[in-house]
Each structure stands twice: as C-alpha cells, then as structure tokens.
Amino acid sequence: MILALLALGRCSLCNTRLKHDFHADHIVPFSIGGSTALQNGQALCAQCNLRKGTRQ
Numbered sequence: 001m002i003l004a005l006l007a008l009g010r011c012s013l014c015n016t017r018l019k020h021d022f023h024a025d026h027i028v029p030f031s032i033g034g035s036t037a038l039q040n041g042q043a044l045c046a047q048c049n050l051r052k053g054t055r056q
Contacts, residue, residue, distance in 0.1 A: 003043040012042040013052075023049035 003024050011018055012025075025044045028034030044052070 002038065003041050007043040010043075011045040011048055013044055013048040016045055018043055018045060021046055025049050025052065 004018050004022055007018070009018050010016065011022070023044050023046055025042050026034045026036075027040050027042055030036065034040050
C-alpha cells in the first residue's frame with residue numbers, strides 16, 4: 001500500500017490509475033539479487049508487471 005501512495009495511485013510505468021489488484025514490483029528483480037528495500041519497489045498495474053517479467 002505504501003508503494004501505491006508514493007506513486008500517487010498511478011502505475012510507475014504507464015501512469016494509469018492503479019486498481020485494487022496492483023502489483024508491488026522490485027525495480028531490480030529479487031531473482032537477480034535486487035533488494036527488498038522500499039527504495040527498490042514500485043507500484044505497477046498488473047499488465048505492466050506481467051509484461052516486465054524478470055528483465056532489468
């Protein structure tokens with residue numbers, strides 16, 4: 001929820017309004033060593049996060 005508030009309720013990639021099913025995403029993917037710190041997080045709409053996958 002904090003990530004959505006920091007993003008002002010908008011997807012960090014496409015800027016659409018976030019819905020209740022938004023995804024908390026790691027900017028640098030956790031699977032390749034990204035941190036779980038808030039600074040490595042962003043709020044994304046489900047479509048953008050699923051499109052992103054584990055790419056950096």
